[in-house]
Structure formats: structure tokens, C-alpha cells
Amino acid sequence: MLPEARAAWLAALDDGWSDPRRLHREGGTARMLLDGAREAVAELLGVRADEVSFPPDHARTAAAAVLGCALPGAGHVVVSAVEHSAVLHAASWPGPGTGRRRVVEVAVGSEGVVDTSAFVAALTGAGLACLQHGNGEIGTLQPLAPVHAAAAAAGVPLVVDAAASLGQVPLPSAFDVLLGAPRSWGSVPGVGLLVVRRAVRWRAHEPGESSASRPAGEVPGEVDVPAALAAAVSLRTVLAERGGDGAITGSGDADRRHELVSQVRRAAAGIRDVQVHGPAEHRLPHVVTFSVLYLPGDELVRRLDAAGFAVASGSACTADTLRPSHVLAAVGGLSHGNVRLVLPREVSSAAVGRFCSTLPRVVEDLRRELGVVDL
Amino acid sequence: MNEEILVDARDLRCPLPVLRLARAVRGLPAGSAATVLATDPAVEHDVPAWARMRGHAVLTCEQVAGTWRITVLVGPPA
Numbered sequence: 001m002l003p004e005a006r007a008a009w010l011a012a013l014d015d016g017w018s019d020p021r022r023l024h025r026e027g028g029t030a031r032m033l034l035d036g037a038r039e040a041v042a043e044l045l046g047v048r049a050d051e052v053s054f055p056p057d058h059a060r061t062a063a064a065a066v067l068g069c070a071l072p073g074a075g076h077v078v079v080s081a082v083e084h085s086a087v088l089h090a091a092s093w094p095g096p097g098t099g100r101r102r103v104v105e106v107a108v109g110s111e112g113v114v115d116t117s118a119f120v121a122a123l124t125g126a127g128l129a130c131l132q133h134g135n136g137e138i139g140t141l142q143p144l145a146p147v148h149a150a151a152a153a154a155g156v157p158l159v160v161d162a163a164a165s166l167g168q169v170p171l172p173s174a175f176d177v178l179l180g181a182p183r184s185w186g187s188v189p190g191v192g193l194l195v196v197r198r199a200v201r202w203r204a205h206e207p208g209e210s211s212a213s214r215p216a217g218e219v220p221g222e223v224d225v226p227a228a229l230a231a232a233v234s235l236r237t238v239l240a241e242r243g244g245d246g247a248i249t250g251s252g253d254a255d256r257r258h259e260l261v262s263q264v265r266r267a268a269a270g271i272r273d274v275q276v277h278g279p280a281e282h283r284l285p286h287v288v289t290f291s292v293l294y295l296p297g298d299e300l301v302r303r304l305d306a307a308g309f310a311v312a313s314g315s316a317c318t319a320d321t322l323r324p325s326h327v328l329a330a331v332g333g334l335s336h337g338n339v340r341l342v343l344p345r346e347v348s349s350a351a352v353g354r355f356c357s358t359l360p361r362v363v364e365d366l367r368r369e370l371g372v373v374d375l
Numbered sequence: 376m377n378e379e380i381l382v383d384a385r386d387l388r389c390p391l392p393v394l395r396l397a398r399a400v401r402g403l404p405a406g407s408a409a410t411v412l413a414t415d416p417a418v419e420h421d422v423p424a425w426a427r428m429r430g431h432a433v434l435t436c437e438q439v440a441g442t443w444r445i446t447v448l449v450g451p452p453a
Contacts, residue, residue, distance in 0.1 A: 296389070316417040329419075335424075372394065
């Protein structure tokens with residue numbers, strides 16, 4: 001968590017802005033604070049303040065975007081095969097009175113890049129299209145510019161899920177609806193981020209005071225005000241470290257982490273029967289995932305944790321659904337024995353070096369114990 | 376004619392189905408066929424991924440009532 005986010009959040013808490021009674025009594029002030037957060041975020045993203053809103057979390061942000069845009073009777077929904085599950089669930093959600101929408105899922109290549117011509121072809125007769133900016137598991141960056149141009153020509157709004165990429169790579173501009181996740185850039189939990197350009201035909205998909213208006217017609221009390229304030233402050237911090245226009249600067253932390261991820265990729269690829277996923281260079285700077293043949297993901301994660309490294313996994317055995325990562329399935333990658341790393345901004349280069357030198361031993365020890373060394 | 380190998384890995388969780396299949400085909404001559412039955416949905420993608428890593432080919436993959444049945448053709452030794 002960014003110190004700026006934590007400080008803003010605590011200050012707002014201390015001022016009483018999470019107390020429903022204060023929000024009610026001083027609703028005007030609370031709305032001003034919320035409007036200020038919205039304006040700050042809008043300025044940073046290059047959009048209008050009335051296009052910005054703060055749904056409670058990423059899943060609800062995806063639902064608001066997809067269900068709000070995919071108006072009934074307006075054609076099928078196009079999605080890439082590697083969209084976040086929140087987007088896929090929203091796309092196939094029947095919703096009251098709308099019936100089950102047809103979803104056209106476009107395949108990706110072995111590095112996770114969507115087949116652009118197939119995606120463009122699927123836009124014919126579509127009512128909505130969803131293509132993420134960067135993939136949070138395998139790091140792949142998607143070709144937003146040509147897809148958005150084709151979508152615009154076809155009159156199809158494009159929802160861009162930038163939950164994994166905002167604050168990590170230069171800002172996307174080729175979108176009609178943008179999803180962000182403040183937690184991902186180091187802010188506090190409590191809000192997601194939704195941007196709906198004014199030109200998009202959108203309406204609220206659930207009841208509430210704002211149902212007759214734009215997403216920005218939000219009511220404090222429905223929005224976690226301290227979390228929204230923290231999101232605005234921390235977004236300014238992460239974008240400032242990259243240069244005012246969001247472009248990667250030579251000394252930015254993104255470059256350092258990009259190289260650290262390359263180190264991890266090399267270390268993992270150097271171990272026999274380990275599959276490293278996603279593109280080597282053109283990718284998000286801070287995520288890396290690899291799969292180790294024959295090893296159970298949960299035990300691998302446990303051993304790495306015991307060695308002092310907090311990692312995650314996309315293997316079925318570690319998922320609450322007991323289904324493996326659909327992203328790994330989409331790229332034809334091995335899903336068992338999967339390890340996922342997300343490098344936070346302040347990650348120590350020395351710690352990453354220790355991880356790279358510890359990993360081979362952990363893998364070999366577990367292989368020997370399971371009797372799979374010569375398999 | 377090679378005898379077809381059948382690996383029953385139903386109710387076993389990943390990576391056991393792939394592990395059992397790998398053990399079953401170890402040492403088999405190229406052209407042998409082996410079939411795995413599994414209920415873990417991960418096999419649908421992990422058996423083909425393993426086959427690609429080891430130079431085997433997936434002949435058939437079907438799912439009936441929650442059980443996957445995947446047949447592979449053993450490739451030449453590495």
C-alpha cells in the first residue's frame with residue numbers, strides 16, 4: 001500500500017468521513033470531497049469529472065460497465081478469452097428481463113495477445129466489446145488502438161479493463177469505458193474506478209438514487225469516501241513518478257520492476273520442465289507467472305512461503321472454485337504447479353535475487369520427494 | 376499390436392492425473408496409445424500441455440457426465 005494512500009485514508013477516517021451519521025448530517029461537504037476526488041482522477045486520466053465514478057469493487061465496476069452498456073436487444077457481446085473473470089461473468093449474466101446475451105469469445109495466441117482480425121470480425125452485429133489493457137496474470141498488453149478504431153467505426157462501445165495496468169504502463173486512451181482497480185496501484189480497498197465517456201449510451205443496471213443519471217450521480221454513503229479520496233491522491237502519486245503524461249521515464253520504478261521480472265523469468269526458464277507464461281518484453285512490468293510440471297501448486301506455494309516469499313498461484317488446487325486459471329487455459333499453458341508473483345512498487349531487488357536463487361532448490365527438493373525426477 | 380493403457384484417475388486432483396499418465400507411458404514404444412479418465416477439470420488443458428512438453432500427441436478428448444477421457448499417442452523418446 002502506498003504511504004500516500006494510507007495517509008489520505010486515515011486522515012479522512014479521522015475526520016469522520018466513514019461515519020454514516022456525519023455523511024448524512026454534512027452531506028454537502030461529503031459530496032464536495034467526493035466531487036473533488038472525482039475531478040482529481042478525471043484530470044489525471046484526461047476525462048471529464050462527470051464521467052468518473054467509484055463502484056465498491058472491481059466486480060461491481062465490471063458489472064456496471066457491461067450491464068450498463070449492453071442494452072437489451074442490442075446485439076452480442078465480444079470478449080477476449082483472457083478477460084478478467086469479473087468481466088466474463090458480467091458479459092454472460094442474464095440480468096432481469098434481458099435474457100441470456102450471446103457472448104462471442106475471441107481466442108488469443110500463445111503469449112495471450114488477442115487475434116485482432118478475429119476480434120474485429122466479431123464486432124459486426126455486436127452491441128458491446130470488452131478488451132483488457134494488460135493481463136494481470138501473464139502480463140500481456142492488448143492491441144487497443146486498432147481494435148478501438150474498428151469498434152468506433154462499427155458503433156460498438158469498447159470496455160477496457162485497466163485494473164492491472166493503470167499506474168504501471170502509460171495510460172490508455174483508446175476506450176469508451178474504462179475499468180480501474182485502485183488496490184492494484186497501491187491504494188486502499190473500498191472502491192473500484194469506472195469511467196464512462198459521455199457519448200456512450202449507458203444506464204444503471206441496479207436501483208439506487210443515481211439510477212436515472214450518469215454514473216457520476218453518486219451519493220456519499222453509497223461510496224466509500226475515504227477510499228475514494230485515497231484513490232485520487234495515490235493515483236496522482238503513481239502517475240507523477242512516470243512523468244506528467246503517464247509515459248515511462250528512464251528512472252521510473254516500472255523500468256526497475258520490468259527488469260526484475262525478466263530476472264525471475266530467466267531463473268524459472270532455466271529450470272527443467274518449467275513453463276514461463278506471457279510475453280518476455282512487451283508486457284506489464286510487475287507480474288510474472290510460471291508452471292512447474294508434475295508439482296502441486298499449493299505445496300509449491302507453501303514451500304516458497306516457508307522460504308520467506310509470499311506468492312500466489314493460478315492452479316486449480318489453490319482456487320476457491322477448484323477450477324484452473326482460464327487465462328492459462330486460453331494460452332495453452334500448463335496450469336498445475338503454477339506460481340504467480342506481483343511485484344509491488346517498493347519491492348527489494350535483493351529479495352527478488354534471493355527468490356531467483358532459492359527457486360531451483362525448492363523445485364528440486366519437491367521433485368525428489370514426489371519421485372518425479374526421472375519422469 | 377500395442378495394448379492400450381487405461382489410467383483411471385477419477386476423483387484425483389491435479390497434478391495426479393497427469394502424473395499417473397506420465398508414469399503409465401514411461402518406457403512405452405512410440406505409437407503406443409494411453410487413455411486417462413479424470414474428473415478434475417484441469418486435465419482438459421493440462422494433458423495437452425504435458426503432451427506438448429513431452430512430444431506426445433492428443434488423439435481424442437471428450438467429456439461425458441463430468442468425466443474426461445483423453446487418449447494420447449506416445450511420441451518418440453526425447
